[in-house]
Amino acid sequence: MSAVRTRFAPSPTGYLHVGGARTALFNYLFARKHGGTFVLRVEDTDAARNTQEARDAIFSGMEWLGLDWDEGEGKGGDFGPYNQSERKENYDRWFEVLREKGRVYEDDGAWRFRFERKPITMHDLVCGEVTIDYTDESNTPDMVIRRSDGSYVFHFVNVVDDLEMQITHVIRGEDHLMNTPKHLQLFEALEAQPPLYGHIPLILNPNGSKMSKRDVGAAVGDYPRQGYLSAGVVNFLALLGWSPKSDEEIFTIEDLISRFSLEAVNRAPARFDAEKCAWLNQQHLLKLTPEAFAEAAKPFVEAAGLPVDGDYPAVAATVREKVRLLAEVPDAISFLLSDELSYDAEAVEKVKGNAAAKGLLTALADDFSALPEWSLDTAKNQIGETAKAAGAKPGQLMFPVRVALSGKAHGPDLGDILALLGREKSAERLRSFVGKLD
């Protein structure tokens, strides 16, 4: 087989959505796996619906996901231009071939392609052998390939471009399965070898309806904003419709490249599960070094108006194992970066339910002030000492201290909190919290 060439061919009419991203991913994985070439072609033949924002969203989305293309926008290549809007001469030339062969005829100013009336069998890389009968013209009317304004429709330009760009494998959504016989007929009329096709199942909403624009989780551009790592999203998308055929499921893009195969792609559509996507993201977050985590979370913390100098890297590191999305970080550490505390009502109520808490917290504040030296260990140990001195179990005091210092029921390790806050602030927050318990 000649060298593998795949392509992703989006039309810039909206943002890049997860379905398109997964199609791009599978084409990318397949090309990389086989040492082939991945082409990015923009199908911008519908001038009325195309927008510059949509073009930019495609490029930035692909870049964010790490799906670097070899030919296309910004990369050049021997088969350009890679925008269909700039390829009219190519279409005119091939249209002329069809006209000379008598395969097209005029209809109301438009030109229709005359199908051969016979059953068309395709050998889909994912779906297997599928036959569509083109014998009955009323079911499969000859299709317009050139509009009355002289422009060409999707089916024709798509085929001409795949032909000229020497695409060997077309991996696309199942919504194109019924289009494939049309494309096959075009290739045959053009006397060209068609690529191999693989149709992957669509992604559905959690309720089973078709996932489209505007649905939750549909826009790739939203993921970075919510604090997803591209590694997490790529991992999740890969598992939607493809299986490694093993119990493993945490994969880097390199892992995916080496394991990917079209044979392992499912035929049934998959539903989008935000919970699992977030969990996978957490798994990839866990793989970051504390420094890398702090750096990744930085934009979110800055956007929340919190300072990211001084202790910030150490502060961020305390919640590395406690968040699923980076967008959760500012909330999780704001009490360490700012003195403005907001108390979680439920957590405070829980402390109020503990009759001994007030006395214990007051005693601890005093003991903190009296501590000869202040360190993570001495401070943390003092909690136990103070509790025991009052005849209470250490565990009884841990939660109230957590709420007093952070205002929350969940957060970093108590020792980390004490060390970062320091002696004065810790004692001060304990005392001020006691005042709120009345």
Add this chain to the structure above:
RNA sequence: GACCCGUUCGUCUAACGGUUAGGACUCCAGAUUUUCAUUCUGGCAAUAGGGGUUCGAUUCCCCUACGGGUUGCCA
């Protein structure tokens, strides 16, 4: 309507025609952590229904139901 693809725990999925139908997410219960999270252990939970073929069917065939797709001078 017609045509095409599909149907395993709620979700993502595994299972040469022979498994107590496995794993993961979620949820619940324990353990660990003097706190939170992480981690670990255990639990709940599925072959859409009906016919065949077969010694034996999640697996092969047919029918029904359900879901999705296509049916444009959109892509």
